[in-house]
Amino acid sequence: MAAALKFEGLKHSYGGAVVLEPPDWSADEGQHWLFLGPSGSGKTTLLNILAGLLAPSTGTVTVAGQELASLSGSARDSLRGRQIGIVFQQLHLIDALTIIENLLLVQNLTGCMTNLQDAYELLERLGISDKAHCYPRQLSYGQAQRVALARALVNQPKIILADEPTSNLDDVNAHRVIELLLEQAILNESVLVVATHDGRVRHRFPYRFDLPGIADGT
Ligand SMILES: Nc1ncnc2c1ncn2[C@@H]1O[C@H](COP(=O)(O)OP(=O)(O)OP(=O)(O)O)[C@@H](O)[C@H]1O
Numbered sequence: 550m551a552a553a554l555k556f557e558g559l560k561h562s563y564g565g566a567v568v569l570e571p572p573d574w575s576a577d578e579g580q581h582w583l584f585l586g587p588s589g590s591g592k593t594t595l596l597n598i599l600a601g602l603l604a605p606s607t608g609t610v611t612v613a614g615q616e617l618a619s620l621s622g623s624a625r626d627s628l629r630g631r632q633i634g635i636v637f638q639q640l641h642l643i644d645a646l647t648i649i650e651n652l653l654l655v656q657n658l659t660g661c662m663t664n665l666q667d668a669y670e671l672l673e674r675l676g677i678s679d680k681a682h683c684y685p686r687q688l689s690y691g692q693a694q695r696v697a698l699a700r701a702l703v704n705q706p707k708i709i710l711a712d713e714p715t716s717n718l719d720d721v722n723a724h725r726v727i728e729l730l731l732e733q734a735i736l737n738e739s740v741l742v743v744a745t746h747d748g749r750v751r752h753r754f755p756y757r758f759d760l761p762g763i764a765d766g767t
């Protein structure tokens with residue numbers, strides 16, 4: 550069986566400076582991975598490459614047997630919309646829409662069935678269902694971060710990429726976020742990749758990939 554997600558020969562430079570050159574990696578369906586590395590080691594760059602949002606300088610990324618670079622831009626967008634849920638380090642919530650509208654928009658944009666009940670259930674499990682009709686600016690950062698998580702999970706993606714999903718959260722909410730990510734990953738047999746330097750979440754992940762610092766030698 551083809552790996553659910555893999556990269557080979559990957560290298561990325563910004564303006565000639567190499568910021569990422571990881572060893573080859575692959576994950577099978579249902580595996581839960583922690584990508585660990587210090588600030589600047591390329592975690593966000595790598596997740597953007599895995600999501601097909603950034604083309605690597607060299608190397609390939611393969612999602613369910615499909616090489617991302619071989620797809621047209623719109624085919625890549627469609628694959629991402631249907632198969633990949635992304636929790637960004639910057640939350641990117643749409644300020645003009647309420648929380649529940651932010652969730653429904655993702656379903657609409659990706660051509661998935663709009664399911665109001667699923668969206669409410671996710672908010673419930675994250676302890677923010679009372680905020681469904683609030684706007685992002687009315688939420689604390691931690692609450693907004695949980696909305697970003699719900700938005701990434703609402704389409705039941707086969708690949709979940711989360712960039713520092715627990716930073717800025719207290720212990721209780723960090724635990725809640727990780728448990729929800731794991732629960733959803735188990736439910737859909739998704740590959741889960743959490744990039745972080747938050748040591749609090751290490752023990753929950755059976756697979757670990759270390760990103761050494763390149764530029765500053767950390
Ligand atoms: N758009 C960009 N242009 C130029 N350099 C960039 C760009 N994005 C990131 N970098 C550089 O690439 C390196 C890796 O950045 P990246 O954001 O991927 O690291 P990170 O591991 O996610 O860090 P953090 O833990 O602080 O979020 C850093 O040295 C950063 O300065």
Ligand SMILES: [Mg+2]
Nearest residue numbers: 592593638712
């Ligand atoms: Mg980052």
